[in-house]
Amino acid sequence: MSPGSGDAPYDVIAIGAGPFNLGLAALADGLDLRVAVLDSRPEFTWHRGLMFDDAMLQVSFLADLVSLVEPAHRLSFLSYLRDNDRLYQFYVREKFHPTRREYEAYLRWCAGQLDSLHFGREVTEVEWDGSVFVVTVGGERMSARHLVLGVGTEPAVPAALADLPADRLLHSADYLYRRDELLRAGRVTVVGSGQSGAECALDLLRADGPAVSWLTRTASFAPLDYSKLVLEMTTPSYVDYFHSLDETVRDRLVKEQWRHYKGISSETLDQIHDLLYQRELGSAPVELQCGVAVESSAVGADGVELTLRHTDTGRTFQHSCDVVVAATGYRNRPLTFLQASVDSLVERDAAGRWAIKRDHSVEGALAGRLFVANADLHSHGVAAPDLGIGAVRNATILNAVAGREVFRLPKSTAFTSFGLPA
Template sequence: MRDFIGIGVGPFNLGLACLTDAVDELDGVFLEARDELAWHPGMMLDDATLQVPFLADLVTMADPSSRWSFLCYLKETGNLYPFYIRESFYPLRREYDEYCRWAAEQLESVRFGQAVTRVDHDGSSYVVTTSTGEQYRGRRLVLGVGTKPRVPEALQGMGIHSADYLLHKHELQRLGSITIVGSGQSAAEIYRDLLQESPDHGYRLTWLTRSPRFFPMEYAKLTLEMTSPEYTSYFHDLPSTTRERLGREQRSLYKGISADLVDEIFDLHYRLRVQGDGPHTTLVTSTTVTGATRDPAGDGAYELACHHDETGEDFTLRSEGLVLATGYAAEVPSFLDPVRDRIRWDDRGRFDVARDYTVDHGNREIFVQNAEEHTHGLAAPDLGMGAYRNSVIIAALTGREVYPVEKQIAVQSFGVPR
């Protein structure tokens, strides 16, 4: 029987696999449904970069000396000096994906092609069954199954989600018009990608967002302190109604667009205008899509019912292509059904996550990764806080701080000062 079983191998559980690889007293295994690691393959645009520095890799913020760091990957692949000369803290997204593959393929604890179908508890341990018929037994679980594409009710069954953009890009470019719905980084990256190639294809491009403007992500240093242990603890202790309100208000702090990309889009518009190739595009803010229909018997175009939130006007937009950059949401996997009674739930059917990322009634058996945004705030999906969360989980698994867990790093106080 193993000490723990990790379910899902995205960056967060992969980071846990790296950090526990050096802990002799822990015996864990990580199960991944896919045959290989692929981090957002539908958005692997050539020039896209991470929105966090390379220090937010799998391990460095917990163990800067780890053999699984991004810098070690660069050294081993012969890219350390080119990265140094490039003088940018922000790796290419494709580069980060290759780094994660490099780590996953070398870790003996990672098992690919093992889709979990059921989790039971036999009285002494968790029994995890996979699609291959194999069973794994462990005292504890670490759930890192990731998030799923989110589609608003009004657009269910319509268009393609940004998660699958590159799979459909050439198909989209054969159409006469394309509409992108969304307000974050993915929407902006897809818009830029399609805009810069629009002169070669001649399609008309529309970008709709509910936001009152195209918000750049706030990167002021005191704001970045909100991804800190102190703020996470402060947020966790707030009433749930307050957390829900703050979650809505803070979205622009971590779901906005990088300021550089906003400027690039404007500069691209200007260049196309000077070249005489534009603008064949419309950007519309403060707009909610309230419904959508499609007539497959005709040209297959979408009819989008829209409402302008500031003027109060309703209007209709017709588009042959539709891309939904509407984000992702955590879901509770059905394989947990047999052990639901061992898990704490909030009044909305979500994990009731304790400060140490446990969700079981005893606060010592089941941990979650990136399923706690509603309880821990904007740090939950942040790659830079993944190593911190894993340090907390490892401390709970071993009963000691294998990797020092920071308690106080911010210069500001959250809540009433003591």
């Protein structure tokens, strides 16, 4: 079904069909709300360039699209398992964390059952006409009372690496697409020590092909902080507390809390160490270097020449390789389709970012609400990119759109108290 220009205004148009807006469509299914989710891609896919066979999701299966709000929902992960006759196999497996490959299969299963999703529909303009949002899609104009922006992120390459030619540089998001090329290279350097960088380094070590260097500017190859009481900082209770803080305090906390969402799983670190220990004499050389930052890069007579700065001493040195894998994270995609009639009516914080309310809508003079999904790290804290907050965020948005409590939101989600005593 394709949304047409002659239709009455939608209650919600959501732009982008990643897991968060897919979850919005799932929870909205069956409600008395007109919802359309638009995505420029031909079909739903998720992190295909890093879909290693044994890569695990870093959250429980309960962090599906619906369960933490509606555990009996027909589009829960357990419903997917039952529908595919895998429920007992999952039970006997006795692991809460699915593989990423199975989680993508679950998301695609959900997408195939939702009529509100429209793929191959690129949004080129969004305007505010004084009463509704007007969304231009492939020459058609659609309107909505409220808008949800979930356009996601795009690979980020730091300026120090950005000028390398394409045959010498790839982002980790494209790793599997260019894996054969990497295995033919003599020397591969992975820059960045999050989970993506670790998985790329692990795969190269397993292949025992090129010489591998793994570099990070952090003081160590740090594990993800996955302890139970720290995980309470990804709950709605902590989001309530974080959102209430002053902007300067929030910014400080986000910088301090990077290990809550940018570290490496302990299992992956163990696998890497085991491989390093088991390597035979004569294997391709391996170098792990922490506390170094890439200052510049160029192609020279010996391949790629990186200028690195050792952060503890301040001294620089040279590093040579043939190809660089930039496991350097992601940034929010620019909202090039957003016209001045919208952008001029939103409020910004002291750093120029959108000021976002607790219900994930943007402060401003718009009569309709403009919501964001996973673009609120600065206002809602480390839970923002976590799949486990998706269902609650979407339930909050749909309650706001409906003007009533369609979904009962959890009231007590942590044993820890984060603020001052009452």
